[in-house]
Amino acid sequence: MENERKMMIFCLLLAALCSPVLTGEWTATVPKNLDALVTSCVVIPCSFTQAKERLPHSRLRGIWHRPASRDDCIYHEDKTQIVENFRGRTELLGNLGDGNCTLLMTEIKDHDDGPFCFRIELVPTGTETSKIEKFSFVNDCVRFKMITEPPKPTLIHLKTAVQGRSYTITCSVRHTCPSHVPKLTWSRGTADDINELHREIHGGFWEVQSTLIVIPEEKDDHTDITCTAKFNGLRTSTEKMTLYIKRKENYNHIIIPAVVGIGTAVIFGGLCIFMMKKYKNRIAELQNQEGSMWNRLSRLSRRRV
Known part of the structure:
Protein backbone atom coordinates (compact mmCIF):
# COMPACT_ATOMS: atom_id res chain seq x y z
CA MET A 1 0.00 0.00 0.00
CA GLU A 2 2.84 2.35 0.89
CA ASN A 3 4.60 1.60 -2.40
CA GLU A 4 1.45 2.39 -4.38
CA ARG A 5 1.11 5.74 -2.58
CA LYS A 6 4.72 6.63 -3.34
CA MET A 7 4.26 5.67 -6.98
CA MET A 8 1.18 7.91 -7.24
CA ILE A 9 3.02 10.86 -5.73
CA PHE A 10 5.93 10.28 -8.13
CA CYS A 11 3.57 10.27 -11.16
CA LEU A 12 1.92 13.50 -10.03
CA LEU A 13 5.30 15.20 -9.60
CA LEU A 14 6.41 13.96 -13.02
CA ALA A 15 3.24 15.30 -14.62
CA ALA A 16 3.75 18.65 -12.92
CA LEU A 17 7.34 18.87 -14.16
CA CYS A 18 6.26 18.04 -17.69
CA SER A 19 3.40 20.54 -17.75
CA PRO A 20 4.11 23.40 -20.21
CA VAL A 21 2.35 25.90 -17.98
CA LEU A 22 4.32 25.04 -14.85
CA THR A 148 -6.85 23.93 -58.89
CA GLU A 149 -10.40 22.61 -59.39
CA PRO A 150 -13.15 23.04 -56.80
CA PRO A 151 -14.40 19.81 -55.20
CA LYS A 152 -17.68 18.50 -56.58
CA PRO A 153 -20.69 18.26 -54.26
CA THR A 154 -21.88 14.86 -53.09
CA LEU A 155 -25.59 13.96 -53.45
CA ILE A 156 -27.34 11.49 -51.16
CA HIS A 157 -30.87 10.34 -52.01
CA LEU A 158 -33.11 7.32 -52.45
CA LYS A 159 -32.99 5.71 -55.88
CA THR A 160 -36.72 6.12 -56.54
CA ALA A 161 -39.24 8.77 -55.47
CA VAL A 162 -42.94 8.06 -54.93
CA GLN A 163 -45.43 10.33 -56.62
CA GLY A 164 -47.05 12.75 -54.17
CA ARG A 165 -44.77 11.83 -51.22
CA SER A 166 -41.96 13.90 -49.69
CA TYR A 167 -38.57 13.12 -51.21
CA THR A 168 -35.29 14.26 -49.61
CA ILE A 169 -32.01 15.01 -51.38
CA THR A 170 -28.87 16.00 -49.44
CA CYS A 171 -26.03 17.93 -51.10
CA SER A 172 -22.72 18.39 -49.27
CA VAL A 173 -19.25 19.69 -50.04
CA ARG A 174 -16.04 19.92 -47.98
CA HIS A 175 -13.88 23.02 -47.70
CA THR A 176 -11.18 24.71 -45.59
CA CYS A 177 -12.53 28.26 -45.35
CA PRO A 178 -15.28 28.53 -42.67
CA SER A 179 -15.09 32.34 -42.73
CA HIS A 180 -16.38 32.24 -46.34
CA VAL A 181 -18.66 29.19 -46.43
CA PRO A 182 -19.42 27.83 -49.93
CA LYS A 183 -22.98 28.60 -51.02
CA LEU A 184 -25.09 25.63 -52.12
CA THR A 185 -28.01 26.28 -54.48
CA TRP A 186 -30.60 24.03 -56.14
CA SER A 187 -32.10 24.07 -59.62
CA ARG A 188 -35.58 23.81 -58.10
CA GLY A 189 -37.36 24.43 -54.79
CA THR A 190 -37.72 27.51 -52.57
CA ALA A 191 -36.08 28.64 -49.35
CA ASP A 192 -38.86 26.94 -47.39
CA ASP A 193 -37.91 23.61 -48.98
CA ILE A 194 -34.21 23.83 -48.01
CA ASN A 195 -32.35 23.27 -44.72
CA GLU A 196 -28.63 24.03 -44.27
CA LEU A 197 -26.02 22.74 -41.83
CA HIS A 198 -22.36 23.71 -41.39
CA ARG A 199 -20.07 21.59 -39.26
CA GLU A 200 -16.39 20.90 -38.62
CA ILE A 201 -15.26 17.42 -39.64
CA HIS A 202 -11.77 17.57 -38.11
CA GLY A 203 -9.03 20.11 -37.61
CA GLY A 204 -9.22 22.61 -40.45
CA PHE A 205 -11.73 20.69 -42.59
CA TRP A 206 -15.39 21.68 -42.72
CA GLU A 207 -18.53 20.54 -44.49
CA VAL A 208 -21.56 22.52 -45.61
CA GLN A 209 -24.74 20.53 -46.14
CA SER A 210 -28.00 21.48 -47.85
CA THR A 211 -31.14 19.33 -47.72
CA LEU A 212 -33.90 19.78 -50.31
CA ILE A 213 -37.40 18.35 -49.76
CA VAL A 214 -39.63 18.02 -52.83
CA ILE A 215 -43.00 16.41 -53.54
CA PRO A 216 -42.58 14.93 -57.03
CA GLU A 217 -45.45 14.59 -59.46
CA GLU A 218 -45.84 12.30 -62.43
CA LYS A 219 -44.56 15.03 -64.79
CA ASP A 220 -41.24 15.12 -62.85
CA ASP A 221 -40.30 11.60 -63.93
CA HIS A 222 -36.84 11.49 -65.60
CA THR A 223 -36.15 15.18 -64.89
CA ASP A 224 -32.82 16.40 -63.44
CA ILE A 225 -32.14 18.22 -60.16
CA THR A 226 -28.79 20.03 -59.89
CA CYS A 227 -26.86 21.20 -56.82
CA THR A 228 -24.28 23.96 -57.37
CA ALA A 229 -21.47 24.84 -54.94
CA LYS A 230 -20.15 28.40 -55.22
CA PHE A 231 -16.82 28.95 -53.45
CA ASN A 232 -15.09 32.13 -52.41
CA GLY A 233 -13.28 33.48 -55.44
CA LEU A 234 -16.27 32.73 -57.70
CA ARG A 235 -15.25 29.12 -58.32
CA THR A 236 -18.18 26.75 -58.85
CA SER A 237 -18.83 23.03 -59.21
CA THR A 238 -22.04 21.09 -59.79
CA GLU A 239 -23.55 17.65 -59.36
CA LYS A 240 -26.92 16.43 -60.63
CA MET A 241 -29.28 13.50 -60.23
CA THR A 242 -32.23 12.22 -62.25
CA LEU A 243 -35.63 11.75 -60.63
CA TYR A 244 -37.29 8.40 -61.18
CA ILE A 245 -40.93 8.52 -60.10
CA LYS A 246 -42.87 5.50 -58.88
CA ARG A 247 -46.52 6.18 -59.56
CA LYS A 248 -49.13 5.81 -56.82
CA GLU A 249 -50.79 2.41 -56.57
CA ASN A 250 -54.31 2.56 -58.03
CA TYR A 251 -56.83 -0.08 -58.97
CA ASN A 252 -58.71 1.76 -61.71
CA HIS A 253 -57.76 -0.93 -64.20
CA ILE A 254 -59.61 -3.39 -61.95
CA ILE A 255 -62.37 -1.23 -60.50
CA ILE A 256 -63.62 0.30 -63.78
CA PRO A 257 -64.08 -3.03 -65.64
CA ALA A 258 -65.67 -4.53 -62.53
CA VAL A 259 -68.11 -1.64 -62.20
CA VAL A 260 -68.95 -1.84 -65.89
CA GLY A 261 -69.48 -5.61 -65.60
CA ILE A 262 -71.65 -5.31 -62.51
CA GLY A 263 -73.65 -2.49 -64.11
CA THR A 264 -74.19 -4.52 -67.26
CA ALA A 265 -75.26 -7.55 -65.25
CA VAL A 266 -77.71 -5.47 -63.19
CA ILE A 267 -79.21 -3.92 -66.30
CA PHE A 268 -79.43 -7.26 -68.08
CA GLY A 269 -80.89 -8.94 -65.00
CA GLY A 270 -83.41 -6.16 -64.57
CA LEU A 271 -84.37 -6.43 -68.22
CA CYS A 272 -84.80 -10.20 -67.93
CA ILE A 273 -87.00 -9.81 -64.85
CA PHE A 274 -89.06 -7.18 -66.62
CA MET A 275 -89.50 -9.45 -69.67
CA MET A 276 -90.39 -12.41 -67.48
CA LYS A 277 -93.01 -10.41 -65.64
CA LYS A 278 -94.42 -9.10 -68.90
CA TYR A 279 -94.50 -12.63 -70.34
CA LYS A 280 -96.31 -14.01 -67.29
CA ASN A 281 -98.82 -11.19 -67.37
CA ARG A 282 -99.49 -11.88 -71.04
CA ILE A 283 -100.06 -15.58 -70.39
CA ALA A 284 -102.43 -14.74 -67.57
CA GLU A 285 -104.35 -12.41 -69.80
CA LEU A 286 -104.65 -15.06 -72.51
CA GLN A 287 -105.77 -17.64 -69.99
CA ASN A 288 -108.41 -15.26 -68.72
CA GLN A 289 -109.57 -14.57 -72.25
CA GLU A 290 -109.81 -18.31 -73.07
CA GLY A 291 -111.79 -18.94 -69.90
CA SER A 292 -114.23 -16.19 -70.76
CA MET A 293 -114.79 -17.50 -74.30
CA TRP A 294 -115.37 -21.06 -73.04
CA ASN A 295 -117.89 -19.83 -70.57
CA ARG A 296 -119.74 -17.92 -73.28
CA LEU A 297 -119.81 -20.91 -75.60
CA SER A 298 -121.07 -23.10 -72.79
CA ARG A 299 -123.91 -20.67 -72.07
CA LEU A 300 -124.85 -20.45 -75.73
CA SER A 301 -124.96 -24.25 -76.11
CA ARG A 302 -127.22 -24.59 -73.09
CA ARG A 303 -129.64 -22.03 -74.45
CA ARG A 304 -130.04 -23.87 -77.72
CA VAL A 305 -130.92 -27.11 -76.00
Whole structure:
Protein backbone atom coordinates (compact mmCIF):
# COMPACT_ATOMS: atom_id res chain seq x y z
CA MET A 1 0.00 0.00 0.00
CA GLU A 2 2.84 2.35 0.89
CA ASN A 3 4.60 1.60 -2.40
CA GLU A 4 1.45 2.39 -4.38
CA ARG A 5 1.11 5.74 -2.58
CA LYS A 6 4.72 6.63 -3.34
CA MET A 7 4.26 5.67 -6.98
CA MET A 8 1.18 7.91 -7.24
CA ILE A 9 3.02 10.86 -5.73
CA PHE A 10 5.93 10.28 -8.13
CA CYS A 11 3.57 10.27 -11.16
CA LEU A 12 1.92 13.50 -10.03
CA LEU A 13 5.30 15.20 -9.60
CA LEU A 14 6.41 13.96 -13.02
CA ALA A 15 3.24 15.30 -14.62
CA ALA A 16 3.75 18.65 -12.92
CA LEU A 17 7.34 18.87 -14.16
CA CYS A 18 6.26 18.04 -17.69
CA SER A 19 3.40 20.54 -17.75
CA PRO A 20 4.11 23.40 -20.21
CA VAL A 21 2.35 25.90 -17.98
CA LEU A 22 4.32 25.04 -14.85
CA THR A 23 7.63 24.79 -16.65
CA GLY A 24 7.15 28.10 -18.43
CA GLU A 25 6.88 26.51 -21.86
CA TRP A 26 4.87 28.02 -24.73
CA THR A 27 3.21 25.57 -27.12
CA ALA A 28 1.19 25.98 -30.31
CA THR A 29 -1.12 23.63 -32.19
CA VAL A 30 -1.79 23.89 -35.93
CA PRO A 31 -2.79 21.27 -38.52
CA LYS A 32 0.09 19.79 -40.47
CA ASN A 33 -1.70 19.80 -43.84
CA LEU A 34 -4.67 21.61 -45.36
CA ASP A 35 -6.30 21.67 -48.78
CA ALA A 36 -6.17 25.09 -50.47
CA LEU A 37 -8.36 25.95 -53.46
CA VAL A 38 -6.56 28.36 -55.80
CA THR A 39 -8.29 31.81 -55.93
CA SER A 40 -10.35 30.94 -52.85
CA CYS A 41 -9.39 31.16 -49.15
CA VAL A 42 -8.07 29.05 -46.27
CA VAL A 43 -8.54 29.34 -42.53
CA ILE A 44 -5.63 27.92 -40.51
CA PRO A 45 -6.87 26.82 -37.06
CA CYS A 46 -4.26 27.74 -34.47
CA SER A 47 -4.16 27.70 -30.70
CA PHE A 48 -1.37 28.23 -28.17
CA THR A 49 -0.81 28.00 -24.43
CA GLN A 50 0.77 30.78 -22.44
CA ALA A 51 3.41 30.08 -19.89
CA LYS A 52 2.77 31.15 -16.28
CA GLU A 53 0.26 34.01 -16.08
CA ARG A 54 -2.30 34.69 -18.77
CA LEU A 55 -1.55 37.88 -20.67
CA PRO A 56 -4.20 40.05 -22.38
CA HIS A 57 -4.44 40.51 -26.14
CA SER A 58 -2.80 43.95 -25.90
CA ARG A 59 0.37 42.41 -24.44
CA LEU A 60 0.71 39.85 -27.23
CA ARG A 61 1.74 40.15 -30.85
CA GLY A 62 1.00 37.29 -33.24
CA ILE A 63 3.14 36.80 -36.35
CA TRP A 64 2.99 34.24 -39.14
CA HIS A 65 6.11 33.61 -41.19
CA ARG A 66 8.00 31.12 -43.31
CA PRO A 67 10.35 28.86 -41.31
CA ALA A 68 13.40 29.73 -43.39
CA SER A 69 13.33 33.34 -42.18
CA ARG A 70 11.44 34.93 -39.30
CA ASP A 71 11.50 38.20 -41.19
CA ASP A 72 9.67 36.61 -44.13
CA CYS A 73 6.29 37.47 -42.61
CA ILE A 74 3.01 36.57 -44.24
CA TYR A 75 1.10 38.25 -41.38
CA HIS A 76 2.11 41.02 -39.00
CA GLU A 77 0.05 43.69 -37.26
CA ASP A 78 2.46 46.19 -38.82
CA LYS A 79 1.46 45.84 -42.48
CA THR A 80 4.83 47.17 -43.66
CA GLN A 81 6.48 44.07 -42.17
CA ILE A 82 4.49 41.73 -44.45
CA VAL A 83 6.15 40.57 -47.65
CA GLU A 84 4.51 42.23 -50.62
CA ASN A 85 3.02 39.03 -52.05
CA PHE A 86 0.84 38.56 -48.92
CA ARG A 87 -0.14 42.14 -48.14
CA GLY A 88 -3.90 42.52 -47.88
CA ARG A 89 -4.39 38.76 -48.09
CA THR A 90 -3.96 37.66 -44.47
CA GLU A 91 -5.97 38.43 -41.35
CA LEU A 92 -5.72 37.20 -37.76
CA LEU A 93 -9.17 35.91 -36.80
CA GLY A 94 -8.45 34.74 -33.26
CA ASN A 95 -8.07 36.68 -30.02
CA LEU A 96 -4.53 36.15 -28.75
CA GLY A 97 -5.62 36.72 -25.17
CA ASP A 98 -7.78 33.59 -25.49
CA GLY A 99 -4.91 31.58 -26.96
CA ASN A 100 -6.44 31.73 -30.44
CA CYS A 101 -4.00 32.45 -33.29
CA THR A 102 -6.26 31.38 -36.20
CA LEU A 103 -5.27 32.95 -39.53
CA LEU A 104 -7.29 33.69 -42.67
CA MET A 105 -5.56 33.73 -46.05
CA THR A 106 -7.53 34.91 -49.10
CA GLU A 107 -6.97 34.95 -52.89
CA ILE A 108 -4.92 31.77 -52.69
CA LYS A 109 -2.21 31.56 -55.35
CA ASP A 110 -0.79 28.33 -56.72
CA HIS A 111 2.57 29.00 -55.03
CA ASP A 112 1.13 29.61 -51.53
CA ASP A 113 1.98 26.09 -50.45
CA GLY A 114 3.92 26.95 -47.29
CA PRO A 115 5.06 25.87 -44.84
CA PHE A 116 3.82 28.67 -42.57
CA CYS A 117 4.65 28.94 -38.87
CA PHE A 118 3.31 30.98 -35.95
CA ARG A 119 5.36 33.17 -33.59
CA ILE A 120 4.20 34.98 -30.46
CA GLU A 121 5.89 38.06 -29.03
CA LEU A 122 5.39 39.62 -25.60
CA VAL A 123 4.97 43.37 -25.92
CA PRO A 124 6.50 45.23 -22.94
CA THR A 125 4.41 47.77 -21.06
CA GLY A 126 5.28 51.45 -21.03
CA THR A 127 7.33 51.03 -17.82
CA GLU A 128 9.27 48.01 -19.06
CA THR A 129 12.61 48.41 -20.82
CA SER A 130 13.46 44.73 -21.23
CA LYS A 131 13.82 43.12 -24.64
CA ILE A 132 10.74 41.67 -26.35
CA GLU A 133 10.36 37.98 -25.63
CA LYS A 134 9.72 35.88 -28.74
CA PHE A 135 8.51 32.31 -29.05
CA SER A 136 8.56 30.68 -32.48
CA PHE A 137 6.94 27.32 -33.17
CA VAL A 138 8.92 26.23 -36.21
CA ASN A 139 8.24 22.57 -35.44
CA ASP A 140 4.48 23.13 -35.74
CA CYS A 141 3.89 24.55 -39.20
CA VAL A 142 1.21 24.02 -41.82
CA ARG A 143 1.56 23.08 -45.48
CA PHE A 144 -1.06 23.48 -48.21
CA LYS A 145 -2.07 20.93 -50.80
CA MET A 146 -2.91 23.15 -53.75
CA ILE A 147 -6.20 22.34 -55.52
CA THR A 148 -6.85 23.93 -58.89
CA GLU A 149 -10.40 22.61 -59.39
CA PRO A 150 -13.15 23.04 -56.80
CA PRO A 151 -14.40 19.81 -55.20
CA LYS A 152 -17.68 18.50 -56.58
CA PRO A 153 -20.69 18.26 -54.26
CA THR A 154 -21.88 14.86 -53.09
CA LEU A 155 -25.59 13.96 -53.45
CA ILE A 156 -27.34 11.49 -51.16
CA HIS A 157 -30.87 10.34 -52.01
CA LEU A 158 -33.11 7.32 -52.45
CA LYS A 159 -32.99 5.71 -55.88
CA THR A 160 -36.72 6.12 -56.54
CA ALA A 161 -39.24 8.77 -55.47
CA VAL A 162 -42.94 8.06 -54.93
CA GLN A 163 -45.43 10.33 -56.62
CA GLY A 164 -47.05 12.75 -54.17
CA ARG A 165 -44.77 11.83 -51.22
CA SER A 166 -41.96 13.90 -49.69
CA TYR A 167 -38.57 13.12 -51.21
CA THR A 168 -35.29 14.26 -49.61
CA ILE A 169 -32.01 15.01 -51.38
CA THR A 170 -28.87 16.00 -49.44
CA CYS A 171 -26.03 17.93 -51.10
CA SER A 172 -22.72 18.39 -49.27
CA VAL A 173 -19.25 19.69 -50.04
CA ARG A 174 -16.04 19.92 -47.98
CA HIS A 175 -13.88 23.02 -47.70
CA THR A 176 -11.18 24.71 -45.59
CA CYS A 177 -12.53 28.26 -45.35
CA PRO A 178 -15.28 28.53 -42.67
CA SER A 179 -15.09 32.34 -42.73
CA HIS A 180 -16.38 32.24 -46.34
CA VAL A 181 -18.66 29.19 -46.43
CA PRO A 182 -19.42 27.83 -49.93
CA LYS A 183 -22.98 28.60 -51.02
CA LEU A 184 -25.09 25.63 -52.12
CA THR A 185 -28.01 26.28 -54.48
CA TRP A 186 -30.60 24.03 -56.14
CA SER A 187 -32.10 24.07 -59.62
CA ARG A 188 -35.58 23.81 -58.10
CA GLY A 189 -37.36 24.43 -54.79
CA THR A 190 -37.72 27.51 -52.57
CA ALA A 191 -36.08 28.64 -49.35
CA ASP A 192 -38.86 26.94 -47.39
CA ASP A 193 -37.91 23.61 -48.98
CA ILE A 194 -34.21 23.83 -48.01
CA ASN A 195 -32.35 23.27 -44.72
CA GLU A 196 -28.63 24.03 -44.27
CA LEU A 197 -26.02 22.74 -41.83
CA HIS A 198 -22.36 23.71 -41.39
CA ARG A 199 -20.07 21.59 -39.26
CA GLU A 200 -16.39 20.90 -38.62
CA ILE A 201 -15.26 17.42 -39.64
CA HIS A 202 -11.77 17.57 -38.11
CA GLY A 203 -9.03 20.11 -37.61
CA GLY A 204 -9.22 22.61 -40.45
CA PHE A 205 -11.73 20.69 -42.59
CA TRP A 206 -15.39 21.68 -42.72
CA GLU A 207 -18.53 20.54 -44.49
CA VAL A 208 -21.56 22.52 -45.61
CA GLN A 209 -24.74 20.53 -46.14
CA SER A 210 -28.00 21.48 -47.85
CA THR A 211 -31.14 19.33 -47.72
CA LEU A 212 -33.90 19.78 -50.31
CA ILE A 213 -37.40 18.35 -49.76
CA VAL A 214 -39.63 18.02 -52.83
CA ILE A 215 -43.00 16.41 -53.54
CA PRO A 216 -42.58 14.93 -57.03
CA GLU A 217 -45.45 14.59 -59.46
CA GLU A 218 -45.84 12.30 -62.43
CA LYS A 219 -44.56 15.03 -64.79
CA ASP A 220 -41.24 15.12 -62.85
CA ASP A 221 -40.30 11.60 -63.93
CA HIS A 222 -36.84 11.49 -65.60
CA THR A 223 -36.15 15.18 -64.89
CA ASP A 224 -32.82 16.40 -63.44
CA ILE A 225 -32.14 18.22 -60.16
CA THR A 226 -28.79 20.03 -59.89
CA CYS A 227 -26.86 21.20 -56.82
CA THR A 228 -24.28 23.96 -57.37
CA ALA A 229 -21.47 24.84 -54.94
CA LYS A 230 -20.15 28.40 -55.22
CA PHE A 231 -16.82 28.95 -53.45
CA ASN A 232 -15.09 32.13 -52.41
CA GLY A 233 -13.28 33.48 -55.44
CA LEU A 234 -16.27 32.73 -57.70
CA ARG A 235 -15.25 29.12 -58.32
CA THR A 236 -18.18 26.75 -58.85
CA SER A 237 -18.83 23.03 -59.21
CA THR A 238 -22.04 21.09 -59.79
CA GLU A 239 -23.55 17.65 -59.36
CA LYS A 240 -26.92 16.43 -60.63
CA MET A 241 -29.28 13.50 -60.23
CA THR A 242 -32.23 12.22 -62.25
CA LEU A 243 -35.63 11.75 -60.63
CA TYR A 244 -37.29 8.40 -61.18
CA ILE A 245 -40.93 8.52 -60.10
CA LYS A 246 -42.87 5.50 -58.88
CA ARG A 247 -46.52 6.18 -59.56
CA LYS A 248 -49.13 5.81 -56.82
CA GLU A 249 -50.79 2.41 -56.57
CA ASN A 250 -54.31 2.56 -58.03
CA TYR A 251 -56.83 -0.08 -58.97
CA ASN A 252 -58.71 1.76 -61.71
CA HIS A 253 -57.76 -0.93 -64.20
CA ILE A 254 -59.61 -3.39 -61.95
CA ILE A 255 -62.37 -1.23 -60.50
CA ILE A 256 -63.62 0.30 -63.78
CA PRO A 257 -64.08 -3.03 -65.64
CA ALA A 258 -65.67 -4.53 -62.53
CA VAL A 259 -68.11 -1.64 -62.20
CA VAL A 260 -68.95 -1.84 -65.89
CA GLY A 261 -69.48 -5.61 -65.60
CA ILE A 262 -71.65 -5.31 -62.51
CA GLY A 263 -73.65 -2.49 -64.11
CA THR A 264 -74.19 -4.52 -67.26
CA ALA A 265 -75.26 -7.55 -65.25
CA VAL A 266 -77.71 -5.47 -63.19
CA ILE A 267 -79.21 -3.92 -66.30
CA PHE A 268 -79.43 -7.26 -68.08
CA GLY A 269 -80.89 -8.94 -65.00
CA GLY A 270 -83.41 -6.16 -64.57
CA LEU A 271 -84.37 -6.43 -68.22
CA CYS A 272 -84.80 -10.20 -67.93
CA ILE A 273 -87.00 -9.81 -64.85
CA PHE A 274 -89.06 -7.18 -66.62
CA MET A 275 -89.50 -9.45 -69.67
CA MET A 276 -90.39 -12.41 -67.48
CA LYS A 277 -93.01 -10.41 -65.64
CA LYS A 278 -94.42 -9.10 -68.90
CA TYR A 279 -94.50 -12.63 -70.34
CA LYS A 280 -96.31 -14.01 -67.29
CA ASN A 281 -98.82 -11.19 -67.37
CA ARG A 282 -99.49 -11.88 -71.04
CA ILE A 283 -100.06 -15.58 -70.39
CA ALA A 284 -102.43 -14.74 -67.57
CA GLU A 285 -104.35 -12.41 -69.80
CA LEU A 286 -104.65 -15.06 -72.51
CA GLN A 287 -105.77 -17.64 -69.99
CA ASN A 288 -108.41 -15.26 -68.72
CA GLN A 289 -109.57 -14.57 -72.25
CA GLU A 290 -109.81 -18.31 -73.07
CA GLY A 291 -111.79 -18.94 -69.90
CA SER A 292 -114.23 -16.19 -70.76
CA MET A 293 -114.79 -17.50 -74.30
CA TRP A 294 -115.37 -21.06 -73.04
CA ASN A 295 -117.89 -19.83 -70.57
CA ARG A 296 -119.74 -17.92 -73.28
CA LEU A 297 -119.81 -20.91 -75.60
CA SER A 298 -121.07 -23.10 -72.79
CA ARG A 299 -123.91 -20.67 -72.07
CA LEU A 300 -124.85 -20.45 -75.73
CA SER A 301 -124.96 -24.25 -76.11
CA ARG A 302 -127.22 -24.59 -73.09
CA ARG A 303 -129.64 -22.03 -74.45
CA ARG A 304 -130.04 -23.87 -77.72
CA VAL A 305 -130.92 -27.11 -76.00
